[in-house]
Amino acid sequence: MSIATGTPALEVLGLQKRFGGLPATRDVSLTVMPGERRLIIGPNGAGKTTLFNLITGDLTPDAGSVKLFGQELLRIPTQQRVHLGLARTYQILTLFPKETLCHNVVLALLGLDRMRWNIWTVLSGQNHLYDAAREALALVGLGAIADRTVAETSYGERRRLEMAMALAQRPKVLLLDEPLAGLSQEERQQVRDLLGKVPRDVTIVMIEHDMDSALAFAERITLLHYGEVIVEGTRAEVVADPRTKEVYLGE
């Protein structure tokens, strides 16, 4: 397949991160073009989530750079990166359990809305926010239970809520951390269908531990192992590469 030229949506260069003596990310570089669907795979402890945390600013790298559409992100705090068009879902769910699904998505919408500084207006009267939240929930198939609290939902529903919150922000680059983990076969198919519907102006980078379940989604694949990029290429190239079999599929 042809690779588009121009400014990459996401460009990571020589990224390094150590936790004490343990290197979690070793000289990782990768370039994701606008509209691309990138899969990052690797065994447990390969540094996949650490890479996301470095991109979002949850962690500060020891060396290297992260660029979003050509703009250096390193000195920009996490919340500002979100305003530049970055969104992510978490592998370990970090939702607001006592609130309704709708309210969770509204918090996501407020994050990009100046109204979040308003101390006078009653939030529950802001129909445009709640309508947009319901729309996002309907998109992931949670429209019917929008008024339930997170505590009353199943694990699969929470995973989809994570997606709804990220998608509601209309990001330019969407980072998905194991969106299929812990889901039933049926739910996995729903999430895959949902990903298929995401418009092409959204660039998606997805982490998956289980390669098979996400293969169909990927155009290009990056294989991480012990914090290093081992193989990168098109789906066919990476699957065929002997090193992939060795570190990932082999044992």
Added chain:
Amino acid sequence: MRRGAVALLVLAAALIALPFVVTNEFYLNLASQILIYALLAVSLNLLVGYGGLVSLGHASFLGLTAYAATLFVGWGTGQLGAALIAVVFSTLCGALFGVLALRATGIGFLMITLALGQIVWGIAYRANTLTDGDNGLRYPARPRPFGLDISSAPTFYWFTLAVFAIAVFVIWRLTRSPFGAALQGARDQPRRMRMLGHNVWLIQWLAFVLAAFWGSIAGLLYVYYNLFISPHAISLQQSAEVLLMAILGGASSFAGPIVGAVIITLVKNVVSSYVDRWNSLLGAIFVVVILFMPFGIVPGVRQLLARWRKPAKIPERAA
């Protein structure tokens, strides 16, 4: 909700009519004190309940305002000028304290607020030339807002009630506002809030400044009521008592700190005239409430009411 609105109207009418029923000045003044401490507790609860930031230095804003107002009145700025300067000064101190305290969260935040409160207390206690140390300062006379005389017990009570009602309404709106939702989100999931585009630090700092502002308004009422301010009013014990009001009444509810302020102020002033060890009694009340209602009185009573209503519903469904 409609039933709640009716209850609120009845309560408001009762509060306005109070001076006609309670003619004893001691008790009417007590009602004014309760309102002042309730406002202080509600303002603190913006941080404790809604922000998850437990502060042990909130009485310092009461003190900073009271001292500043007294000093500036003495320097001839006039009542209104002194009040404005005092509230602005105290709120600015809150802005500075917020920057320092929000270097940390949890216990660290608590310790920094405690230390800042102690510094304010220490200055009030030691800066003799300015504050007359332990003797305290006299405030010359109550102001005449809009030409109204508030020197008598009933008129001062109505004045306090009006300020209290406006302040509490504005704070209540905040808790229902987008900012209030963001503040509670920052309390529950700060990392996720950042990843949603929220500036968690700025949200918490603004909450700190707003809490300081409303605490300062309570401080103004305090000095108008007592016509006196001394280091005692801003000691660690005072800050702890206000925190106790919020926790006893229930920091997770809006009305909790008000209920807490009523109980603690009553125990302090009424029971203490019969019982020497009223502090022990307060401690006992606190232990019992927390034992049976770990989230405080208002959420606890709500839970009890819900439990009473539920069993009545089940047979209905079966029938």
